[in-house]
Amino acid sequence: AQKVTQAQTEISVVEKEDVTLDCVYETRDTTYYLFWYKQPPSGELVFLIRRNSFDEQNEISGRYSWNFQKSTSSFNFTITASQVVDSAVYFCALSEEGSGYSTLTFGKGTMLLVSP
Amino acid sequence: SQTIHQWPATLVQPVGSPLSLECTVEGTSNPNLYWYRQAAGRGLQLLFYSVGIGQISSEVPQNLSASRPQDRQFILSSKKLLLSDSGFYLCAWSVAGGAGETQYFGPGTRLLVL
Numbered sequence: 001a002q003k004v005t006q007a008q009t010e011i012s013v014v015e016k017e018d019v020t021l022d023c024v025y026e027t028r029d030t031t032y033y034l035f036w037y038k039q040p041p042s043g044e045l046v047f048l049i050r051r052n053s054f055d056e057q058n059e060i061s062g063r064y065s066w067n068f069q070k071s072t073s074s075f076n077f078t079i080t081a082s083q084v085v086d087s088a089v090y091f092c093a094l095s096e097e098g099s100g101y102s103t104l105t106f107g108k109g110t111m112l113l114v115s116p
Numbered sequence: 117s118q119t120i121h122q123w124p125a126t127l128v129q130p131v132g133s134p135l136s137l138e139c140t141v142e143g144t145s146n147p148n149l150y151w152y153r154q155a156a157g158r159g160l161q162l163l164f165y166s167v168g169i170g171q172i173s174s175e176v177p178q179n180l181s182a183s184r185p186q187d188r189q190f191i192l193s194s195k196k197l198l199l200s201d202s203g204f205y206l207c208a209w210s211v212a213g214g215a216g217e218t219q220y221f222g223p224g225t226r227l228l229v230l
Binding site for chain 1 (some may be wrong): 148150157158159160165169175206208214215216218219220221223224226
């Protein structure tokens, strides 16, 4: 069965620090998809990135970067030079090809608090 | 562009009362639609998903039900609310297709059952 573990429940940093959010997944499928979502205090989940299991290239988008390593079943998310607006709960999620439809298994989320 | 709406934004209901939450999507056709609940502790639980009008699949047995009367409308209902139904309800849509399609979420409905 698929599983996503976000071991960090809460992280507190000071503005401008770099921070990495960990995500470890379990799946039996060879084809799968990984996602990161951001949930600010307003509650809406905001899509950040989607990755398929055949694309291990790291990705950078502004201050955000993602490190996908199949060897360790990890898909970690780094925020460089964090800002107060980055404060939110971040979810990692997994979708397996074998499920036949786009259902997501979410981790429990990591709450990031960025203080000025 | 596509947008997803949910209403109401906030709802306070007594135990035993009925419930109807609505979700509509604009700017796309034949989407897959999903209902999630987020209770205390932040975890997201998939409740229902739909791949077409009148096609509903339930992931978790409970006193909730879902319906899809129109292509871009998804409704979450209950005949009698329980205290445990309190939570944050999120609707999402994705392009119709197999696994891996990105889900886009609505603003959510906060439900408090007293």
